[in-house]
Amino acid sequence: QRSNVSKLEQQRLASRGGNFTSAALAGLAHKADFSKVNLKSTTQPAFTANDLQPWSEKMLLRVKGRRHVQTRLVDPCCASLNSGDAYLLITPTQLFAWFGEFANVIEKAKVQEIADYIIHKGDMGSKATSLTIIEETQSTHLKSKPFFTLIGGEGKIEPYGGDKEDEIYEVNSEAAIKSYKLKDEKLVPHSEAWGKLPSMRMLDTKDSYVFDFGGEMYIWQGKEVSFSDRQLAVRLARTLWDQGYDYSDIGFCPFGPISSASINLKGPRPEWGVICENLETALIQEKFEDWSNISREVGDREEVLKESSRGQLAYYPLILFKIIPYTSPPISPQCHNVWRGHGHIYDDDGRGLLVVTSAVDTWYATEKNMIKVEKPLHGVFHRSETYVVRWKYVVSSTGKWLASKSQPGVDLKAAANGRERTSYFLWAGRDSSVNEKGASALMATEIDKDGGAQITVHEGREPPAFVQCFNGGMTVVDGKIGKREGFYRWHTHYINHCQHISSPKMPCEFQSLRSRSSFILFNGRLAKIVVWHGVCSSKSTRELIMEAANKVMKETKAECLGFRSSCKNAELSVCEEGKENADFSEGMGRVRRTKYVSLLDTPDLTPSVPRAWHLLPSGDHFVAHELPPVLEYPSDENDKSEDVEIFPIIQEQLTELSKPALVLVDGAEGVFLWQSVGGEDMKGSGKRQFDISRRLAMETTINYCKEHRPNCTPMLINEKHEPMEFTNSFPVWLESKQKFSFEERRAKKPKPVAEVLGSLSRLTYSLEELRAPSLPEGVDPNHLETYLSTEDFEKLFQITKEEFYAMPPWKQHNLRKEKDLF
Structure with missing residues (x-):
């Protein structure tokens, strides 16, 4: 009957109407015999819950690294400071950020991120409401005095050891991590997190783990761990802590001064160290490689916005970010996709077809x-x-089948030639008028006697079916018919089997050169043609550019390219990048390599194909629409080329997006977040929506670099202020003719994305900052009170935030004006 006690006790408690879980009822019914319990000796030092506090009265965090930034607790004294790192000093009432002279933007942004989380959540035992930032070489003595007073006074600061020091620290700090798992009443080394950052995926709710970081030790216990195992894990961790640290096998101590990191490899644990249990503060979250911190970086601020009466605001969590790939649009004027316009193609059923051009006629519209x-x-x-x-x-059947769609035993004979089909391309130049575009569409219907399809074509985005009509001789020139220019500068692209030569409307300057392509310079006055090959120009591009140059010399259309009618024979010369001849210098001037991105020093560099994504909110997602490669042609299974188009994206694809636009560009010279004009002029809820999207785009860009370009620092650039490292990923880039002042150029110069994101991620500002004539970037001017800390808000308005937002909007508006917060 004894085995039935628990069940009877559950029935008795249930009859009383108690609302207990089965686990609680079982605990109440349990009877324990304490006669055999041995009490702890009073001579031993008491081990209380205070020993497991996840923070202390004063903590100094060092943030160091570039790729995998490491956050470590260090001795709160001046000897721990280094000119190349960023630090965060945490006290119960104050937060100080100390930035070394050579601290990188990633380290600074991480410090501000942790500080904002502490302010917003009250984490690490601190009730601070603001962050005081101290720059090593810029802050005044008066501003930095409280910081140095708390860490024991000023002293000598270690010099910066260069980028190599950060890399060595990242590697050795991870190697020094020691993780244990409670197994068979022992702490056994856990291989999944020994010598590397732990992961949330490895944690099991039925197990206990101990993570040893030298000056910090954390005990993580699952919800289903028994009470006895919990106590055992704590005792074993305490024993491990009392044994001290030993990094003799690694040769690097991660929590000491950098200068003595390879000297003090063994000793007792520091008095300022921390040992804690199951309290995941910001400090331990930073130790995990995949701890989810998205909400504290972006989401929390948006939840505050939703709770306030600001109107309709959308929040797009980054965890829902997804890439929408691009698929080539079909050109199907007569039921078949004739994207390339010639050669063998396959229909939807996998049957082979042959496309042959029979005739091409051209009209221009007045x-x-x-x-x-x-x-x-x-x-x-x-x-x-x-x-x-x-x-x-003409489209005719070839009797072939795609290998993936072939059927055994099928033997089809080639069909007879098919009927002739007709399609009309309406080509519009970049500088053509609206009336001329409308006239061409209207008059095309008059020419059409066969009922052919009409396809609109824009300059620079001509489909292969259109380009192939001219057998590699398509040429685009400036101006109108009948006008002749003195000099022209030409560019050629190689795409599978098609050649497209176009003349950008720009002067002959070195900013237009690309080391990955070839160019032709025309001198119409002296009847000279110069072919210039970039050092990384492919063999196919070189062959096609020479073919184009020879066509110009032989054909009579040379007069349209700037040559005089009296010039019967043009002189052709060829030069390589780095070995330019006199004819090239005569047209381009003195060679200036600094005016374009020259690859002379890295000729063996593998070309990377630029890609771009339009980042924007869509419903409950923040999505990335890949911009279509306008110069990408599909080929069939028997028609493959080793060459790839290295300039698949053009400038117009960015500038024609709806404003304001945010575009992630993975280019040849780096990763960029391109921001169009228009965002700064927005007001009200539209401005706030754009700020949210902008921060999500920055976070997305940083995450993209971590995964795909870990050695690259993403840069934020503004429209009309693009650097040549960015424009080098495009075949042609027309610079803006607008004049900007020195202050405007300085404000719009490229900046690291992490640096800008760090300034936008602040959750609270002081009253003085919000009343300043120039507001901090990303602050909504219509709701400045939401950026005040709870203490400052109640001190200013003499009411709580809940009482304020319970008021009608007109009363809120009057209070803001009364307190000069409008």
């Missing part, structure tokens, strides 16, 4: 009529005009 382009000028397009190109082609 406001009154259409004028047919004569054969000598076939393929020459003026960017101030609009054209109609009639393409006649």
Whole structure:
């Protein structure tokens, strides 16, 4: 009957109407025999819960590193400071950030991030409401005096050891991590987190873990661990702590001064160390490689916004970020996708088809009529005009099948030639007028007698089916028909089997050169043609540019390219980057390598294909739409090329996005977050929405770099202020003609994304900062009171935040004006 005691006790308590869980009822029914319990000797030092506090009265955190930033508790004294690192001093009432002269932006941003979390959550036993930032070489003695007073006075600060020091510290700090798991009443080394950062995935709710970081030790226990095992894990951890530390095998002590990190490898634990149990503070969260901190960086502020009466605001959690890949749009004027416009293609059923061009005719539009382009000028397009190109082609069956769709025993014979089909391309130059664009579309219907499809084509984004109509001889020139320019500068692209030469509307300057391509310089006055090959220009590009140059010399359309009619024979010369000839210097001037990104010093560098994503909110997600590569042609299984297009994206794809726009660009020279104009001029809820999207875009950019470009520092750049490292990823980049003052150029210069994000992630500001003429970046001017700490808010308004937001909007508005917070 004794085994039935628990069940009877549960029934008795349930009959009384108690609302207890089964575990609670079982505990109440349990009877323990304390006659065999041995009490702890009073001669031993008492081990109380205070020994497991996850913080102390005064803590100094060192943040150091570049790729995997390490946060460690160090001795709160001046000897721990280093000019290359960032530090956070935590006390019960104050927070101080000390930045060394050479501390990088990632370290600074991490310190501000932890401080904001402490302020907002009251973490680490601190009730501080603001962060005091001290710069080693810029802050005054009066401002830095409280900080040095708390750490025992000023002293000699260790010099910065360079980037190599950060890398060595990252590697050795991870190698010094020791993790244990309670198994068979012993602490056994845990291989999954021994010598590397622990992961949340390894934690099991049924186990106990001890993480030893030298000056810090953490005991993590799952919810299903028994009481006896919990007590045992604490006692064993305390024993391990009392044994001191020993890093003789690694040769590096992670929590001491950098200068003596390889000397003091063994000794007792420091008195300022921390041992805690199951209280995941910001300090231990930073020790895990995948601890979820998204809410504290972005989400918490948005929850505050939702609770206040600001109107409709959306919050897009970064964990829902997803990339929407691009798929090539089909060109199906007559039921078949003829994207390339020639050669073998396959329909949706996998049947092989052959596309052959039978005839191509071109007209250019005026406001009154259409004028047919004569054969000598076939393929020459003026960017101030609009054209109609009639393409006649035949699609016939070849009897072939795709390997993935082939069927055993199927033996089809090639069918006879198919019927002739007709399609019309409406090409519009970049500088053509709206009237001319409308006239070309209207007059195309008059030319059309076969009921062909009409396809609109924009300059710079011509589909392969359009380009192939001119057999590699398509040329785009400036101005209108009949006007001749003295000099032209040309660029060529190589894409599978098609060649496209276009003339950007820009002067002959070195900013336009690309080491990964080839160029032609025309001198119409002296009848000279110079071909310039970049040091990393591919073999196919070189062959195609030479073919294009020879066509210009042979064909009669040279007059449209700036040559005089009297010039019958043009002189052709070829030069390599770094070995420019006199003809090149005559047209371009003195060679200046600093004006463009030259790869002469790294000719063996593997070319990276630029990619770009438009970052924007969509419903409950923050999504990335990949910008389509306008110069990418698909090829069939028997038609593959080793060459890739290294300039698949053009400038217009960015500038034509709806404003304001945020674009993540993984370019040849780095990773950039491009921000269009328009965001600064927004007001009200629209401004706030943009600020949220901007911060999410920055966070996304940093995470992208960590995963795909770990050695790269992402940069934030502004439209009309793009650096040449960014524009080098585009075939042509037309610079803005707008004039900017020195202050404007300085404010818009490229900045590291982490640095800007750190300034935007602050959750609270002082009253003086919010009343300043120039508000901090990212602050909503219509609701400044939300950035005040609870203490400052109640001191200013003499009411709580809950009482304030319970008021009608007009009363809130009057209170803001009365307190000069408007």
